[in-house]
Amino acid sequence: MGALTKQAVILLSGGLDSTTTLAIARHAGFALYAMTFRYGQRHAREVEAARRIAQRMGVVEHRLCDIDLRQFGGSALTDDLEVPTARAPQEIGAGIPVTYVPARNTIFLAYALAWAETLGTGDIFLGVNALDYSGYPDCRPAYIAAFQTLANLATKGAVEGTCPVTIHTPLIDWTKAQIIRRGLELGVDYALTTSCYAPPADDLACGRCDACLLRLRGFTANHVTDPIRYATHSP
Amino acid sequence: MGALTKQAVILLSGGLDSTTTLAIARHAGFALYAMTFRYGQRHAREVEAARRIAQRMGVVEHRLCDIDLRQFGGSALTDDLEVPTARAPQEIGAGIPVTYVPARNTIFLAYALAWAETLGTGDIFLGVNALDYSGYPDCRPAYIAAFQTLANLATKGAVEGTCPVTIHTPLIDWTKAQIIRRGLELGVDYALTTSCYAPPADDLACGRCDACLLRLRGFTANHVTDPIRYATHSP
Numbered sequence: 001m002g003a004l005t006k007q008a009v010i011l012l013s014g015g016l017d018s019t020t021t022l023a024i025a026r027h028a029g030f031a032l033y034a035m036t037f038r039y040g041q042r043h044a045r046e047v048e049a050a051r052r053i054a055q056r057m058g059v060v061e062h063r064l065c066d067i068d069l070r071q072f073g074g075s076a077l078t079d080d081l082e083v084p085t086a087r088a089p090q091e092i093g094a095g096i097p098v099t100y101v102p103a104r105n106t107i108f109l110a111y112a113l114a115w116a117e118t119l120g121t122g123d124i125f126l127g128v129n130a131l132d133y134s135g136y137p138d139c140r141p142a143y144i145a146a147f148q149t150l151a152n153l154a155t156k157g158a159v160e161g162t163c164p165v166t167i168h169t170p171l172i173d174w175t176k177a178q179i180i181r182r183g184l185e186l187g188v189d190y191a192l193t194t195s196c197y198a199p200p201a202d203d204l205a206c207g208r209c210d211a212c213l214l215r216l217r218g219f220t221a222n223h224v225t226d227p228i229r230y231a232t233h234s235p
Numbered sequence: 236m237g238a239l240t241k242q243a244v245i246l247l248s249g250g251l252d253s254t255t256t257l258a259i260a261r262h263a264g265f266a267l268y269a270m271t272f273r274y275g276q277r278h279a280r281e282v283e284a285a286r287r288i289a290q291r292m293g294v295v296e297h298r299l300c301d302i303d304l305r306q307f308g309g310s311a312l313t314d315d316l317e318v319p320t321a322r323a324p325q326e327i328g329a330g331i332p333v334t335y336v337p338a339r340n341t342i343f344l345a346y347a348l349a350w351a352e353t354l355g356t357g358d359i360f361l362g363v364n365a366l367d368y369s370g371y372p373d374c375r376p377a378y379i380a381a382f383q384t385l386a387n388l389a390t391k392g393a394v395e396g397t398c399p400v401t402i403h404t405p406l407i408d409w410t411k412a413q414i415i416r417r418g419l420e421l422g423v424d425y426a427l428t429t430s431c432y433a434p435p436a437d438d439l440a441c442g443r444c445d446a447c448l449l450r451l452r453g454f455t456a457n458h459v460t461d462p463i464r465y466a467t468h469s470p
């Protein structure tokens with residue numbers, strides 16, 4: 001990578017959305033610095049997926065950050081609450097789901113900002129989506145805009161005017177079908193990604209949780225078969 | 236503590252400012268949940284000071300959070316850059332100092348927000364001061380206001396209207412002399428606190444770095460002797 005290449009920090013979870021975002025950022029010409037958090041989530045396979053994706057999609061540097069969000073509790077993704085399954089489309093996104101993690105995106109973006117500042121870039125990519133996951137307060141456009149405002153007051157480079165911060169959220173108002181369509185156009189191998197909230201085994205998605213249902217419907221809308229393996233599903 | 240007691244999360248560094256802030260929050264009737272970060276700073280004694288202060292000043296719960304800011308570099312507090320010493324008053328606060336840690340307050344406040352949300356409170360206390368440390372972008376009132384705006388878009392309780400977030404920064408426009416005066420009124424034992432950026436030995440402050448100089452001038456302005464031990468100083 002030459003010195004003139006634009007650099008960007010991207011938050012990479014190993015899921016479908018962040019992987020598509022990575023492909024979009026790469027297509028836009030950014031040299032990518034990917035950041036994945038181990039935060040006591042129950043499925044280390046997300047981290048493994050992120051690692052494979054980073055290797056296969058040519059990121060310059062991939063950092064794994066250990067943070068302990070379990071101590072704050074309050075989420076089915078880090079606690080032992082039951083993950084809801086087999087919900088109808090109109091139920092998904094109604095209210096704030098139990099899979100919500102307190103202040104998660106605020107913590108993740110704060111780390112991304114620290115790394116971006118050290119790299120000397122202001123470009124940060126985040127694969128949030130307000131349409132399919134409208135229940136999460138920190139996935140909405142107003143939240144992202146507020147973080148960008150904060151970031152431009154927080155860092156030396158932004159305050160001195162040499163390095164303004166932009167939080168890129170290309171997927172924010174796309175449907176899951178649109179996300180998958182764009183990813184397929186850009187050659188994303190979705191077999192590398194993992195989305196399930198409650199996988200019954202390694203390399204197997206449940207096919208019944210909100211994340212599986214949204215994903216399956218997105219592939220169906222594109223008349224494409226999801227390349228990952230499911231235990232059961234009714235698409 | 237009864238169920239009706241107001242709870243607050245407070246960021247406690249073990250320094251003079253955060254300890255005074257703790258005394259102010261306690262005086263205002265809050266039950267205190269203190270949070271201290273171990274972030275690769277060179278002086279574990281800050282953490283020990285925070286622990287003693289939490290015990291002595293009656294905090295309900297004190298959490299130590301390990302985060303690794305060393306990986307981002309860029310600061311004399313976590314790297315091996317030279318800490319400036321013996322600077323004149325007009326030099327201190329001119330420009331952003333090398334002791335600046337990338338995105339530090341953004342990361343700290345994000346963690347505080349996560350804990351506050353889990354506790355079910357929106358009150359967060361932070362001992363930032365814009366006057367004596369104007370070189371830090373994330374200590375200014377505009378930054379704090381932006382974080383409060385962000386927080387009120389980020390959390391379930393704030394979005395649902397049950398738990399609006401307030402970032403309390405009682406010291407933000409006080410001089411160091413005013414901070415010390417208020418702390419003494421509230422009975423703070425400043426012998427418990429530590430401020431020095433470059434301590435030459437345990438329980439000894441250098442007396443020459445910016446933090447020592449500001450602290451010493453603050454005590455001198457109050458005609459009070461700073462109870463901590465210094466290696467050398469010219470007040």
